[in-house]
Amino acid sequence: MITIKDVARAAGVSVSTVSHVLSGRRPISEPTRLRVLEAIERLGYRPNRLAQGLVSKSSRSLGLLVPDLANPFFGSMAEAMEIAAHDRGYSVILCNTNLDSRREADYLSMLLSRQVDGLLYFPGTRVPNRALLEAVAAGVPVVVVDERIDNLPGVFVDNFDGGRQLGRLLAQLGHRSLLFIGGPEGLPTVTDRLNGLRAGLAEGGGAPANLLLRFGEYRASHGYETIHICAREGVFAAVGEERPTAVVAANDMIALGALRALRELQLQVPRDCSLTGFDGVEFTAMITPSLTTVQQPSTRVATAAVELLLQRIEAGENHRDRAGQQQPHDDQAEVAPVIPHVVLPVTLVVRESVAPPPPQR
Template sequence: MARFGRDGHPTIKQVAARAGVSIKTVSRVINGSVYVSEAARRRVARAIAQLNYRPNALARGLVTGRSRSIGLVIADIANPFFPPMVRAIEDAAAARGYNVILCDTDEDADRERGAISVLLERKVDGLILSASRVPEAFLRQLAVDRVPLVVVNRVVRHPRIAAVLVDSVAGGRLATEHLLAMGHRRIAYLAGPCASFSNRSRLRGYRQALARAGLPFDPDLVAGGATSLAAGREAMRVLLGLDRPPTAVFAFDDLMALGALEELRRRGLRVPGDVAIVGFDDIDLAAFVDPPLTTVAQPKVEMGRLAATRLLDMVEGKSSAARRIVTLAPQLVVRHSCGAKPGQAAHAPQEPRGPAGRTGSIRGGAEG
């Protein structure tokens, strides 16, 4: 009868003895080396199964220099945008034998720094930062320190930092141009966090669409500065207090759009009859509110899959300098909250107003 190790588990030495090979051969099989005969590989696999042997991950990491884990830092786990992307990252990592350690920062840059420090202390093989709020200099230092790093929905100018993002400038234009084409000229923007790369990009797209339509930018029509239902309600309250309130709103994300919708309903105003709304993200809930929310969709699952693939390629030395930044196209999902019929693109203004262009793609959503 085999005598197991002091912790009661079989050892690599016992696997080697059972298979009739050296310990080095067992190690090569476990680590996927090609320098093992097929016969020896089969004997080792059979011995591992018979003994129910499980490699010691820590010891294996000391040998390979890898922990087979990656760190994932997100801005707000309560935001419905993140779970589909997190799931896609976990699925892609698991398919290649890696675990994911998840940290939430609650939109706080100091907490993000702390989370990154803890993950590095735990010897993760690389980091994915989604909606990162820390200064760019901090991220560049990680790259200088040779930490494999992928940022999501942000661009950092460093040759060793990869990025996966949706084109938020195009998304901002797409949403605003759609509202312009529906006949609106007093269009507000519900802004997200000031430190957000995506917020700045969507605001830029919003301003570009106004400029193309020959309309001046009015800073009074920009309200907000956070991302939550409460922030959307408060921003909408501020906008409704203007001498000339907006007739349409483009929100940084769907949570803010839903908060604005709640405030409008509380005041007895109709959506889209009195105020039209377009969000951003296309969270699952967007199709089921009343009225169903028109929004700009981000390919959340694809973003997660690409981020994980890029990072693991970097960790395993398979990455190339080509396509350091992967930019995905946004898509306008037309539902009832903007005043158009689901699936209907607003090609021309409904009133005699200036021209409006279109960028990106348009598809219909659920009618709720």
């Protein structure tokens, strides 16, 4: 391996001179500079970031904790975040939590060992993980993505509004009886979307709607099985107000599975039953029938999350400089630290999968 020492020797200067050429922190005479640059080029020198990190106390890397990369929603989010981070000179360490909080704890410990400068965290599992809170307490900047967690900074979309737009649409079409297939019960995204849905239904239609609730994982299989289970329970055999005329899935994957199951039950979407998703991943435009869904600006969410995280990281670095001065205690500025929550707007995308309910039999 070619080190800075080799370059220094080749250029006939000291190690610190080479470093200064590279960083530009001290003036270097032009001839020396050129000699050093030439040596670097000739030897193919590449600074060792481990060593740099050791002295600078920053690895210039971020930990990305994501529950399920096979889900294209997380895939495109991860992609956009990595790109944003790379643009700002940071690398991303990928961690697949798979909804397992033991794994999460494991990864967190590893990431701290690796001196990551910050964490991009997709919950996916219920509420804040213990290990995550410890990391936060230890002073590692964290930005929570996609979910809202009250006392942690986060970037997410207006899930309530998305739900509300869906509710209004369905109510206006005349739907009075719906099946809501949620993700994990209690997750903010799920709850917000559901509450929004309720609000939208109330706004859009006269009579209060009949709303059947199911919860489970954010996966196609959950949508698929839920429909079949409901069918076995006679939900779709009911008549009148009881029978759901629309299925609202808490995300696109669930909707995809539900669509399949509905078809297996000989229920045509949207003729016999409307269907909606949430997230607006690419395939929703491609399937048949194309899916009515709420589109997230995923790239904007991703870049906003990275921006917010880097902002906090840089703020933290300044803060750390002052850390030595034993409590400045500026009485004036004794404000509670404000936890930023960036909320981005969503867009309702109306496609083939919704229609007025079938005439009552």
